[in-house]
Each structure stands twice: as C-alpha cells, then as structure tokens.
Amino acid sequence: MAAPNAPARTIAVNVTFFADLRRHLPRGADGPQRYELREDATITDLLAAIGIPADTDLTAALDGELAKRESPLHDGAEVMLLSPMEGGA
Amino acid sequence: MDRFGYWNKILHVNLTARTTWIEEPGDPFVRRYGGGRGFIAHYLLKYVPKGADPLGPDNVLVFAPGVLTGAPVPGAGRHSVGAKSPLTGGFGESESGGFWGAELKRAGWDAVVVHGVSTIPVYLWINEGAVQFRDASHLWGKITGEVQDAILAELGDPRARVAQIGPAGENLVRFAVIANELNEVAGRTGMGAVMGSKRLKAIAVRGKTPVRLADAKGLNAVAKWVSSTMDQNHRAFHEFGTGAAMQGKSLEGGMPTLNYRLGAFEHVAKVDAIAVRDQMRVKMEACYACSVRCKKVVHIEEKEDAARRASETLYQGKGTVGVDPLGRYRVDPRYGGPEYESLAAMGVNLGLDDLVAICKSNEMCNYLGMDTVSLGATLAWAMECFEQGVLTLDDTGGVPLRFRDPDAVVKLVEMVAHRQGIGDLLAEGSQRAARRIGRGSEAYLTTVKGMEMAMHDPRHMPVMRASYLLAPTGGDHMRQMDYRNGLRNQVALCHFLAYDDAQSLDIIKAVTGWDITPEEMTTTARRGLTLARLFNLREGFTRADDRLPPRFSEDLPKHKGLTAEQQSAIVTEYYVKQGWDSERGVPTAETIRALEIEADAALAV
Numbered sequence: 099m100a101a102p103n104a105p106a107r108t109i110a111v112n113v114t115f116f117a118d119l120r121r122h123l124p125r126g127a128d129g130p131q132r133y134e135l136r137e138d139a140t141i142t143d144l145l146a147a148i149g150i151p152a153d154t155d156l157t158a159a160l161d162g163e164l165a166k167r168e169s170p171l172h173d174g175a176e177v178m179l180l181s182p183m184e185g186g187a
Numbered sequence: 188m189d190r191f192g193y194w195n196k197i198l199h200v201n202l203t204a205r206t207t208w209i210e211e212p213g214d215p216f217v218r219r220y221g222g223g224r225g226f227i228a229h230y231l232l233k234y235v236p237k238g239a240d241p242l243g244p245d246n247v248l249v250f251a252p253g254v255l256t257g258a259p260v261p262g263a264g265r266h267s268v269g270a271k272s273p274l275t276g277g278f279g280e281s282e283s284g285g286f287w288g289a290e291l292k293r294a295g296w297d298a299v300v301v302h303g304v305s306t307i308p309v310y311l312w313i314n315e316g317a318v319q320f321r322d323a324s325h326l327w328g329k330i331t332g333e334v335q336d337a338i339l340a341e342l343g344d345p346r347a348r349v350a351q352i353g354p355a356g357e358n359l360v361r362f363a364v365i366a367n368e369l370n371e372v373a374g375r376t377g378m379g380a381v382m383g384s385k386r387l388k389a390i391a392v393r394g395k396t397p398v399r400l401a402d403a404k405g406l407n408a409v410a411k412w413v414s415s416t417m418d419q420n421h422r423a424f425h426e427f428g429t430g431a432a433m434q435g436k437s438l439e440g441g442m443p444t445l446n447y448r449l450g451a452f453e454h455v456a457k458v459d460a461i462a463v464r465d466q467m468r469v470k471m472e473a474c475y476a477c478s479v480r481c482k483k484v485v486h487i488e489e490k491e492d493a494a495r496r497a498s499e500t501l502y503q504g505k506g507t508v509g510v511d512p513l514g515r516y517r518v519d520p521r522y523g524g525p526e527y528e529s530l531a532a533m534g535v536n537l538g539l540d541d542l543v544a545i546c547k548s549n550e551m552c553n554y555l556g557m558d559t560v561s562l563g564a565t566l567a568w569a570m571e572c573f574e575q576g577v578l579t580l581d582d583t584g585g586v587p588l589r590f591r592d593p594d595a596v597v598k599l600v601e602m603v604a605h606r607q608g609i610g611d612l613l614a615e616g617s618q619r620a621a622r623r624i625g626r627g628s629e630a631y632l633t634t635v636k637g638m639e640m641a642m643h644d645p646r647h648m649p650v651m652r653a654s655y656l657l658a659p660t661g662g663d664h665m666r667q668m669d670y671r672n673g674l675r676n677q678v679a680l681c682h683f684l685a686y687d688d689a690q691s692l693d694i695i696k697a698v699t700g701w702d703i704t705p706e707e708m709t710t711t712a713r714r715g716l717t718l719a720r721l722f723n724l725r726e727g728f729t730r731a732d733d734r735l736p737p738r739f740s741e742d743l744p745k746h747k748g749l750t751a752e753q754q755s756a757i758v759t760e761y762y763v764k765q766g767w768d769s770e771r772g773v774p775t776a777e778t779i780r781a782l783e784i785e786a787d788a789a790l791a792v
Contacts, residue, residue: 181435
C-alpha cells in the first residue's frame with residue numbers, strides 16, 4: 099500500500115490530433131503532443147486535460163485500435179484523436 | 188428599384204439559331220428560387236420535354252450561381268450546373284467552386300441557360316453584357332490546360348474565367364465534368380457530356396462590376412470572423428483540404444475499400460491528405476473571396492533533380508515537390524491535387540497505396556474532364572466483375588482489371604476518356620455497363636438511380652443514408668435530411684464554411700437586403716427539393732428507385748448492412764417531412780400550394 103501522503107503516480111501519453119481536432123493543438127505546434135496524467139487515467143480524463151468538451155463527436159484510437167472513452171491509458175500510450183466526418187469534395 | 192446581390196437578368200443562349208435573349212424574371216422569382224437547384228429545376232421543367240434524350244437537342248444546360256455568389260465573403264464563390272442527366276436520366280446537378288460563378292455575376296448575369304445544339308464546336312465569350320459565339324473547332328480534342336491558355340490568348344484578357352469540357356465531355360463520357368480554373372469542377376451527374384452533346388467547348392466570362400451589397404459593413408464583419416477564428420473553425424480544411432480524416436474512417440470501419448466490400452485499409456496513412464502534404468503538396472489555393480484556402484496543389488517530377496529545381500525556382504523552397512520513386516509520372520500543379528473523394532475513389536477503393544499514381548489519375552481526370560467519383564466507382568465495379576470472372580480478358584480486349592494495380596488505373600483513365608477498348612463500356616457508367624453485360628454483374632453495383640455513390644459508407648454514417656436514398660441526383664452525399672445543404676446550394680454558400688444558421692441568415696440579409704426569416708430559408712430549400720422531385724417523377728422515377736444497391740445490405744466487419752425495412756423507414760420519414768405522400772413520394776397539392784410552385788408543378792405531368 100502506498101504511504102498516505104505519497105504523490106500520485108503519473109503516466110505520459112502521446113497524442114496526435116487529426117482533422118479539425120487539430121484546433122486543440124497549441125498554436126504553432128504539430129506532431130504528437132505529450133500529456134502527463136494520473137496513472138489510472140482514461141481517455142475521458144485525457145480529453146478533459148486537453149480541454150476537449152466531453153460531448154465532442156470524435157473517434158479515439160489507443161495504440162492503433164479503436165478505443166472507448168473509458169479505456170484506461172498506460173505510460174507510453176499512443177493516442178490518436180480523429181474526427182471521421184468531413185464535408186463533400 | 189434597388190437590387191442587391193443579383194441583377195434580375197438571365198441569359199438565354201440558343202446554339203442552334205446562334206441567338207441570345209435576356210429574361211428578366213422579376214424579384215419574386217429570384218427570392219423564391221434563390222439560385223442553384225431552384226433555378227435549375229424551374230428551367231428543366233419549363234424547357235425539357237418529358238422523355239427527352241439528355242444528349243439530344245432538347246436538353247438545356249443551366250449555369251446557376253446563387254444570390255450570394257460574387258459577394259466579398261468567404262464561401263461565396265459557388266455555382267451549380269444542371270440539366271437532365273445522361274447518367275441517371277433524371278435531375279442532374281453539380282456544384283462547383285472557383286471563380287467562374289463570381290465572374291458571371293460581375294458580368295451582370297444571374298444565370299445562363301443554354302438551349303439547342305451547335306452544328307460546329309463553339310465557345311461563348313460573355314464579356315460583361317456582350318455575348319459572342321466563337322469557333323472552337325481548333326480547340327476540340329485538346330485538354331483543358333491547352334484550351335484555357337488558347338482562349339485567354341485569343342481574347343487578349345488574362346483575367347477572363349473559363350468553364351470548359353475536356354475530351355471526355357466531347358466523347359460523351361456519361362460522367363464527364365465541367366471544369367473552371369482547371370481544378371474546380373462541376374463533377375457529378377455528367378454535365379460535361381451534356382455540354383459536349385451541344386458542341387459547346389467552353390464559356391469564357393469577364394465581369395468588372397462588383398455585386399451590389401445591401402450592407403457591406405455587415406458582410407465585412409463576417410469575413411473578418413472567418414479569418415480571425417481560422418484555428419477554431421476551419422483549421423483542418425485550411426491545413427489539409429479534405430482527406431485528413433481517412434485514418435479515422437478506416438479505424439471506425441467505414442472507409443470504402445475494394446468496391447465497398449471492406450471498411451478498413453491497412454495503407455490508408457500512405458494515401459491521405461497528410462501524406463499528400465508531406466510528400467508532394469506545394470501550396471494551397473482558394474476560391475473567390477475565401478480565406479480558408481482549402482484546395483490542394485500537388486507537383487510531382489519523375490526525377491529528383493527536376494523536383495529540386497522546381498522547388499527552388501517555382502516555390503522558393505517553400506513547397507514539397509514530390510518525386511516518383513519509379514520515375515513514371517510527372518504531375519502538373521496546374522491541375523490542383525486530389526481531395527478526399529479522389530483519394531478514396533481513385534485510391535483506397537481500388538486497393539491502391541501508390542499516392543503518386545493516385546495524384547496522376549486525379550490530374551488526368553482534371554485535364555480530360557471526368558468525375559473521379561463515378562470513374563473510380565465504375566472501375567471498382569469492373570474490377571470486382573473481373574475478379575469474379577463476370578468480365579474476362581475477352582471482354583476487356585486483353586486488359587486485366589485488377590485491384591491494387593496503380594499503373595493499370597492510370598491507363599484506364601485515358602482509355603475511358605477516349606472510349607478506347609473496354610473504356611467505351613466503362614464510359615457509360617457502371618449501371619449501364621452492368622445492364623449491357625448482364626451475367627449477374629449488377630450485384631456489384633454501388634449506384635443509386637444510376638449514379639455511383641460517393642465515398643462515405645451509409646452503413647457507417649447514418650447521416651448519409653437519407654442523402655443517398657433520396658437525393659434527386661442519385662448517389663449524392665450532399666443532400667442530407669436537414670435543409671441546411673439545400674439552402675446553401677440554392678443561395679450558393681460553400682458547405683465548408685462553419686457558419687451557423689443565424690450567420691447564414693445574416694449573410695443573406697447583408698447581401699440582398701431581404702427581410703428574410705429562418706422559415707423562409709427552409710421554404711426555399713424545400714421548394715428546390717420538391718421541384719427536383721417533380722422532375723424525376725415526371726421522368727418515370729418511383730419509390731422503387733429510392734433504395735440502395737444490394738452491396739449495402741451486406742455487413743461490413745464493424746457495421747451491419749442496411750435492411751430493406753430500415754431503408755423504407757428512412758424513405759417514408761423523408762417523404763412525410765417534405766410534404767409528399769408517404770407511399771409514393773408524390774408532392775401533395777397542399778405542399779405545392781404552400782411552396783407556391785403551382786405553375787412549375789403543372790409542367791411536371
């Protein structure tokens with residue numbers, strides 16, 4: 099059991115934003131972005147940390163596979179945030 | 188009276204008699220129809236006799252901007268082209284971006300209606316109010332880039348805009364397009380073939396009179412909103428154009444692959460818009476007045492030193508000129524670059540992971556003048572037929588039609604445009620080709636009402652179901668259940684601009700000065716849809732045509748097929764929503780009265 103005042107363990111995940119979700123990239127940034135989260139974080143927690151509203155219509159992939167919002171993350175996880183709908187043309 | 192946004196002038200051109208006349212239809216007409224589909228449906232009902240041959244002299248070809256076209260606001264560079272479709276035999280219509288529609292408005296015209304057939308190839312020169320018929324015999328057979336250069340040189344006006352057909356339109360390929368700026372295309376339903384059947388090679392237009400605005404200041408505020416919120420609202424289109432969502436589509440199991448048999452493609456990341464940007468995109472271009480700038484331009488050389496030279500001299504090192512590692516193809520940046528539909532239809536759906544070949548096919552479709560969606564889907568159909576032994580080498584003249592063969596696709600593009608060998612059959616579109624071949628080939632079709640479906644799978648995307656089932660143009664993905672697309676089509680406001688309904692209303696008011704309400708906007712959209720429906724009913728379409736092909740009843744690995752019952756429920760719901768009878772989809776008398784289209788409806792019998 100961890101000591102009562104021990105700091106929560108964290109994990110680091112890499113997030114790649116696709117299509118119009120790139121609006122959540124820091125200005126001028128490109129490529130995967132690193133986020134540090136609590137070790138029990140899920141995709142939902144990640145979205146909150148990024149500032150993506152919970153009701154945003156998006157697809158999340160974890161290590162190349164479709165993932166649900168409640169999917170737990172792990173240290174070194176590769177997350178893709180995609181929005182599969184785009185217009186005509 | 189003061190008019191804003193439009194001129195109350197429709198140009199009618201009779202190619203048989205070489206005459207023109209001006210119609211001044213009146214302000215209520217323009218307000219009632221808006222432009223686009225509204226104008227097109229009105230003129231098709233008025234001038235095209237029931238049962239007319241789409242490639243015959245009785246068809247009309249309508250170039251219809253909207254009331255917003257030409258206004259200095261992002262998204263106002265659109266126009267529609269319509270006629271009876273040679274692909275479907277029904278309501279034909281296609282939207283285009285670019286500059287041509289805005290130039291036509293600046294020339295003082297709200298639309299052009301082309302009647303009859305010329306005895307020799309001609310092009311029209313609309314120079315403000317003056318219209319000339321000019322010989323185009325020397326241009327017939329030439330590709331679009333050569334034609335544009337020749338016409339601008341002949342006219343001595345480099346700022347004229349040219350809408351034209353390529354060799355595919357001349358050869359009456361049933362999915363031939365009308366292109367302007369070489370890479371802005373009225374692509375669907377075969378409008379290029381109609382233009383070719385009239386021996387009309389091009390329409391050049393020059394206008395110097397800005398569209399009058401009711402509230403220029405208000406409109407300017409909207410334009411500033413677009414550019415100042417680019418990151419929040421338009422980043423993906425601004426950075427990539429379309430095609431940046433393909434990996435998501437594939438992960439979700441909805442990426443059209445191998446003639447819509449699979450929903451995922453392992454190599455999708457090699458051929459999406461991100462790969463285009465990284466490997467061969469030299470810049471992005473814009474339509475008239477638009478800051479979103481969502482149009483890709485690609486440049487590929489066969490050799491590395493040529494690519495390096497081009498990068499330094501043409502792009503000052505700022506663009507990525509691609510190199511074909513196999514040294515096969517050069518892709519001319521004049522012809523733009525592949526958007527999503529082309530990357531999918533001429534790429535993933537044919538099993539291709541060769542982005543250079545896909546770009547080459549896209550370039551060829553633009554200079555030959557063909558719809559990448561219908562061509563790609565027709566090729567996919569043919570390839571599945573070949574795979575299943577329904578088409579053999581005897582049928583194809585020794586040309587194997589195989590998925591995953593990029594160089595074969597490039598050759599087939601040329602063969603179809605010129606109707607050579609198996610290309611002659613494929614140029615008819617997949618539905619006609621299937622009817623000619625028989626042998627069960629209809630099982631592999633992905634057409635609705637004769638037009639190949641676009642590259643969004645309705646099994647994956649519920650929002651597409653009503654569009655494919657009920658669009659008057661057939662397998663069209665842009666006619667979803669709500670009225671937003673319909674209204675934007677008619678007033679000509681680009682769908683890629685993230686204006687909400689309130690902003691769209693503000694834009695219409697700022698341009699036209701009309702005291703327009705949301706209800707009136709909805710009525711305008713309903714009017715266009717109902718008129719198009721009336722045309723199709725007159726031409727013999729029934730509820731039986733409002734269904735998806737059998738392919739979409741099959742399951743995908745991640746999505747269930749759509750049952751006949753599911754499709755029927757969507758159709759009935761749509762009929763009721765539009766005010767049509769729930770069984771047959773015939774607009775009721777009450778709806779016709781409410782939409783004030785009694786005169787048009789009387790022509791639909």
